[in-house]
Amino acid sequence: MMRRIWGLMYRHLALYRRSMPRLIELMYWPILQMVVWGFITAYLAGEQNNVASAAAGVLLGGVLLWEAALRSQMGFSLSFLEEMWSRNLGHIFVSPLRPRELVLALMALALARTLVAVLPAMVLAWALYGFNILNLGPALVGFFAALVIMGWAVALGVTSLILRFGQGAEALAWSVLFGITPFAAVFYPVSVLPAWLQPVAYALPAAHVFEGMRAALLEGRFDAGHMAAAFALxxxxxxxxxxxFLSQLEASRDRGALLNIGE
Amino acid sequence: MTAALQVEALVKRYRPDRQPAVDGLTFTMPRGATWGLLGGNGAGKTTTIAMLLGLLKPSSGRILALGHDMARDRFAALARMNFSSPYIALPHRLTVAENLRVYGHLYGVERLEARIIELAEELNLSDLLARPAGELSAGQKTRVALAKSLINKPDLLLLDEPTASLDPDTADQMRGWLERYRAISGCAILLASHNMAEVERLCGHVLMLRRGVVVDHGAPAELIARYGRDNLEEVFLDIARAPHEVAAP
Known part of the structure; x- marks a missing residue:
């Protein structure tokens, strides 16, 4: 099982090993986001009083952690799409690679891509704006993990739609998580949302992560309830x-969609 | 010993209001044999191969590949099978060696690096191992695809148009490699092809498909004699252009 998972991972990692532009592309957006939001928060912080500094930290923390979810979702979806674009899915689906192994390989690739994408942005936040996300303490690992897992779940949904609708659904790989951002409470608490929208927000793991992050950064406390809710969701x-995903894969086998997916 | 392939009453209907793409296909292919799957465009060859590979779910019927029921246990069979088609590409940006390594891992090949070198020597790929697959000529790509399909020393090999787009010299070499591999390994080969000369040379038995149904079958020489023709191409044209009784293989 591990051998087959590694086989698919190797197919993607071999490309990154040789291609500096691909590596730079991974880091580009998180760094750009960090730079833009860093200057916005520096501007808003103004006189650097305590309240403004804390608010700036919350914004930068939100940017960095939300990137983890975005990169995780895109890393998974784009790895699948790359197989489709290279017309290689046929070979993969007739190999002994089980669907669950395909999913595990895509998850591992998404995690690797997320770490490469987000770590430089974290260093930059500290170097340029003095924001050290490690101040979140051990909870950071939990927040990060919860968002990466949420990215995987959303990517499984996107991949299912690609299996169902083919290349017409490709654009979702880039856009779907941006559509969730308003309800994910990344930059503001859930209480800001209208009452009828709040249950929607609380159905998302991200909203609990960011409420927990704000509790840690603004009040210096660890909110175990939000962390547990994030992982349960x-x-x-x-x-x-x-x-x-598995249902769509079986439906694709039934319709014959795997014969010409990507064409 | 179980058959390489045992197919029973296989049907594939893409839509209920349409004629089945494959309709009641039944055959048993022994181990070590090379069989041809012939038929015009839309005869059901690709649909049949896709079902044999588990890429497509049959509407009804049963497939036993190397003794494994493809409906319940297809991954056990797939580990001992392989497939090549010029219509499914290998990742273009990966080198030939990297491509073979990927599939070696997917198929759990022991002593993978030694196997890659062995295949490269057999198929004249040694000079190409470090080159990206996308930069190769059509003939070189076909050889790489063949190397990929032999990476796990399969017991059952399914080939879709194995020599399409190859020049006569390369195609002839390819057929030679396939014959040698079958002789050495005892692998069963099922190939779909439009090249009748190739089928006459490689195949001991042929299934003639028309509109998803086996309309005739037999050894190429047998079919040629039965139809009173000079070669398999003429038999193919007879079958493609005229209605025939359905034969039971």
Whole structure:
């Protein structure tokens, strides 16, 4: 099993090993986001009083952590799309690679791409704006993991739509998580949202992560409730999207869509 | 010993209101044999191969590949099978060696680097190992695809148009490699082809498909004699252009 998962990972990592532009492309958007938001928060912080500094930290923390979800989702979806674009899916689906192994390989690739993308932005936030995300303490690992898992779940949904609708659904790989941003409470608390939207926000793991992040940065406390809720929702979303993906894969085998996907 | 392929009443209907693409296909292909799957465009060859590979779910019927039921246990069979088609590409930006390494891992090949070198020597790929697959000529790509399909020393090899787009010299070499591999390994080969000379040379038995149904079958020489023709191409044209009784293989 590990051998087959590594086989698919190697197919993608071999490309990155040789291609500096691909590596730079991974880091480009998180760094750009960090630079733009860093200057915005520096401007808003103005006189650098305590309240403004804390708010700036919340914004930068939000940017950095949300990038983890974005890169995780895109890393998974784009790795799948690359197989489709290179017309290689046929070979993969007739190999002994099980669907769950395909998913695990795409998850591992997404995690690797996320780390390469987000770590330089974290260093930059510290170097340019004096914001050290490690101040979140051990909870940072939990926040990061919860968002990466949410990215995987959303990507499974996107991949299912690609299997169902073919290349017409490709654009979702880039846009879907941006559509969730307003409800994810990345930059503001859930309480800011209208009452009827708040349950929607709380159904997303991200909203709990960012409420927990604000509690840590603004109040210096660890909110175990939000952390537990984030992981519980992750488990639910991942199980549901995994089921949708496997169902769509079987439906594609039935329709014959795997014969010409990507063409 | 179980058959390489045992196919029973295989049907594939893409839509309920349309004629089945494959309709009641039944055959048993022994181990070590090379069989041809012939038919015009739309005869059901690709659909059949896709079902044999588990890429497409049959509407009904049963496939046993190397003794494994493809409906329940297809991954056990797939580990001992392989497939090549010029219509499915290998990743263009990866080198030939990297491509072979990827599939070696996917198929769990032991002593992978030694196997890659061995295949490269057999198929004259040694000079190409470090080159990206996308930079190769059509003939070189076909050889790489063949190397990929032999990476796991399959017991059952499915080939879709194995020599399409190859010049006569390269195509002839390719057929030679396939014959040698079958002789050495005892692998069963099922190939779909429009090249009748190739089928006459490689195949001990032929299934003639028309509109998803086997309309005739037999050894190429047998078919040529039965139809009173000089070669398989003329038999193919007879079958493609005239209605025939359905034969039971």
């Amino acid at each position: 992750d488990a639910l979303w991942l199980a549901f999207m995994g089921w949708v």
